[in-house]
Amino acid sequence: MLLFAIRRLFQAIPILLGVSLVVFGLVHIVPGNPIDMLMPPEASPEVIAQMKAAFGFDKPLYMQYLLWLLRAVQGDFGLSVFNATPVWGQLSAALRNTFVLAILGAALGFSMGILCGMVSALYHGRWPDKVFSAIATVGVSLPHYWCAIVLVLFCAVLHDWMPAQGMGDDSLPLYDRLQYLVLPVITLSLIPMGVIGRLVRATVLDILGQDFVGALSAKGLTRWPVIRHIAKNAAPPVLALMGLQFGYLLGGSILVETVFNWPGSGNLLNLAIFRRDIPVLQATILVLATFFVMLNLLVDIAQAAIDPRIRR
């Protein structure tokens, strides 16, 4: 088991290197130098050269990459081209806000999804299956940014139930600040609910078709112990999808954050794109992708801990 974990850790290294290459390469497949695009056309060549040197854009590409990677590993993502503040400072604050949304959205979405899927599978073909499957299908088909708008429309415009913009002031009491979370979290939870719900349904149905479930009843187990067995068998694939979905929540929050004006990493990325703030953009993507890789690594290890057949 330990061996498996260590080996998986080693396998993550080339992936992370590849990720860094892609992130770095993305910026450089775009024609034109970031500085050229940023500087006004009338700027003198000297100033431009100076700026390039300051940001390291004068060196050969592979050197730029190595330098950037070396610093990034140490947590130094340089300065923002837009406002010359350290990138990491901006990013860490934004990430914290995004994580609050993502974790709550995941918790709500995953638990609803598991519930939907389990009920659908156990009542296969009967009315609860139809209702819960329909909910799950709606969940995966909803454009969440539209759903956000509809929620705002309903809860903030037509009725004055919830605040719809921003995340509230730090000075507000906790209860009031929590209110700002309600709509974004509900919005974010819809897609994971649908996706997880469908997978849980399919996986549990598959397990129900296996011989050992009959054998469990044959040895006299009652309903709940049997469900426990089913849950443990269904856990590995569902965990894997949860890992992926959590990553999508982090990345996909950009749309929801835009609607709710939530100061998270998605908002930051959006701003960086429009300001062509390359260091911020690179850092945001790299950090999110690295987190995603590590999360999937943890999921793999958790899967192996549950299902001994996955360990080798």
Added chain:
Amino acid sequence: MADTASTPVLRVEDLTVRFTRRNTDVAAVNGVDFSLKAGETLTILGESGSGKSVSLKALMGLLPAYAGISGKVWLNGQEILGLPAAALAKLRGGAVSMIFQEPMAALDPVYTIGEQIAETIVQHEGCDNRTAMKRALGLLEQVKIPSAERRLKNFPHEMSGGMRQRAMIALALACKPGVLLADEPTTALDVTVQIQILLLLRQLQEELGMAIVFVTHDVGAAAEISDRIAVMYAGRFVETGTTRQVMRQPMHPYTRGLLSSTVHGGMRGRALETIPGSPPNLAELPPGCAFAPRCRYAADACRRDIPVVTTETGAMARCVRAAELMPA
């Protein structure tokens, strides 16, 4: 059937199973009767689709909800068909338990062997987990699994086929069942392992005195283990009798065909005597004897109904011409 002295532990009367789904109505089991005393082994011998496994599952209450089951089943004098789920769960794994063809598929892959056995004991006897584990160890030793202590912590996929089947038997015997239902337990095993399992079952039966219903398609396995054999075709027992009667003096043409098409030693150079055609479609069973379309002795009477012929020795065959075909 001739059951005289002691009361049977298991009695089945007119067991019928139908699968009705959409437009098909499959008559899987069509009126099966038998009874079984403690320490006795009945083998249900039949080919795939003859309804032998479905009969076992019906006894265990393991069939899906759309299966229509009728008839009467008494276990130790108590009627068990249609019992509420909770009462049924108490019987399953307790008074009656089951072993399966593919132990790999019938064991939960993500729990250790020890956990799975202990779970059954805890469920039925309400003891604590530690006691249950100790019992599980004893059971593994009883089914002669070498280094049982270590095996207790093994997952199913870490064991060989024979070991898994032994573990499955240990699991089934956990609560000392009066009746053991065995669904082709030796089919998936190698020859050298198959005979070990058969001998083990015979020995355990002597020690524990349970009754066994052994389902198989293998004539050899049937000869090794059974006291009585019931030959099943298209959901019916077409012939029953002691192992010796059925193997030596088969009355029903199907039994004879089955025995003559089973290859055994010393048949080289002779063409095999076969049963023509293939088994009937259970959704469209012909009236009368289901074997008639493939039977070389078939007469007009076979298409109407099937008389039961019983000999004075207790053997039974469902065949119009059983009496005249009976070997002298």
Added chain:
Amino acid sequence: MSASLEQDPRDRGGPAQPLLIVDNLRKHFPVRGGLLNRQVATVQAVDDVSFSVRKGETLGIVGESGCGKSTTARLLMRLMEPDAGSVIFDGDPVGDRRGISVSDMRRQMQMVFQDSYTSLNPRMTMAESIAYAPRMHGLGRKEAYDRAEDLLSRVGLNPRQYARRYPHELSGGQRQRVNIARALALEPRLVILDEAVAALDKSVEAQVLNLLTDLKQSLNLTYLFISHDLNVVEYMSDRVMVMYLGRVVEAGPVDAIYRRPRHPYTRALFASKPTLDPDRRTTQMPLTGDPPNPIDPPSGCRFRTRCAFAQPRCSESLPPLAAPFDGDTDASHVVACHIPEAQSAMAVHHG
């Protein structure tokens, strides 16, 4: 398809030349593991297997799961590449510049698989499946389908009823007949039957065995008959080869082996056969334990860990395949065992 000819035009070596000579065939699979995914063990699936098949005979290969019989079949068909060893088809080395190419060999050697359902393409009709190989080898569409229909009737299926059917509409026995027809479509000389009847019901198995016997005679075929069923192998084969953990432990004419098995494993195997006589049931376990895992098998004789006669020298060297110590009359009966007493010990009673 033309019926059997006195002399097959493809026959190159004459009647004395064995159709197939297999010499020291070997296939080892690496088992990877550990931190760096290095090779930590080897599955010796087939290890130095040598045998020959004479023209017109049936060689039976018998053994338990994991003994390498199916791998041998796959190696012969070149569905996997052997690590070592040579195969000579009718005097021509296979895959050798001076010999016969793999694809030419495959036209003369065909295989029937165990699972009748998975070995047919579910999207093809029976006629399409049978006609596929001849068409790919350049036979016209019409001719190929005519041949398919002819073959269907040869294996006992009415082409008008079955030619346009799909696999899921047939029973297991019918599908296996189609598989046999497909194997015959290229007019092979050697057919490998890899557990071809194992998945069938007994009554159907007998039908297929009769069919195979008839086809062999009418088409002048040679069979390599692989099975775990001792009775069926005895019924079908002229000579028999017993395998254990990737190696041949005993080989010889069927009568010699079944009447007087010499290798302790062969004897145990035969003794494990269930009797058909309720009055003579097996009372003693001929062998304990399961066949060991083919990963890193024991040194020396592979059977020694389960053998009652094992002695120190059994672990030291591999016993060669040689004629039995007590001078059996038939020199073609060979045994791989070091211990003369083990070979001549009274056969364990079997039914």
Added chain:
Amino acid sequence: MSDLTLETPLVSRPDAPAAPAPGYWKSVGQRLLADKTTMAVSLVLLGILFITLGAPLVTHYDPYHGSVLGRLKPIGAPGHWLGTDETGRDLWTRLCYGGRLSLLAAIMPVTISLIVGGFLGILAGYAGGIVGTLIMRTMDVFYAFPSILLAIAICGLLGNGLSNSIIALAVVFIPPMVRVSETVTAQSRNLDFVEAARASGTTTMQIIRYHVLANVLGPIMVYATSLISVSIILSAGLSFLGLGVTPPRAEWGLMLNSLRQAIYVQPYVAALPGLMIFATSMCFNLMSDGFRSAMDIRLNK
């Protein structure tokens, strides 16, 4: 005999079945026709296709011409049954014309990834070995990005515009497409009947054409249909962020964004473009489900 799946072992086939069964695809078609949900959904999709491609037939307004006086009319306003947008353009007209770009931006990336990813996946799955490893490890790197993030990054860097959004989404969809097609191909490569075809001495190309493709394309196509539903949401999302289609062209995501400000004035009108995205996405999802179950050979009969 695993008896818990009851259909197969119980119903043994009759000796002489009456009529030959239709071909595989024909039977899939029959099952699709019998599936009410799939049929209804297909009709809705056809309807959407009709109002978008045939927009001039169902509306006589100009999608680019508005009037300051007629801004943000409510649903049911005379002459504008779905109201007007923030520059006074008829919303029904905009929705009809907008569907053209929305559908194009959603279907093109899936088509590209189907061709590229399908090819790479089948290659990796059938060839295996070094080629397969190389392809799959490269895809693993792309898998390490949350998909929306990657799309936004690519689109953001390439600059906005329809073609860039298509490229960005195609890049995002290729890795999962490769994975799906690699898995099904690798599975089919080891099927007995493919081995039997190899044993008959036919060439690799012939085997792929006659045995592998037929069994692999179905699952890949089903996956592609389900991707369209995701693609619609994502491509409209990119436009919503201002990264895809540029104004004044009509596109549902873009319309949703520009109407967002009008939410306090005409809330229902503002929500309409999103409803179109949702409906289309839902239809493709249900259609994909329908295909999947119609193609499942185990459900035969």
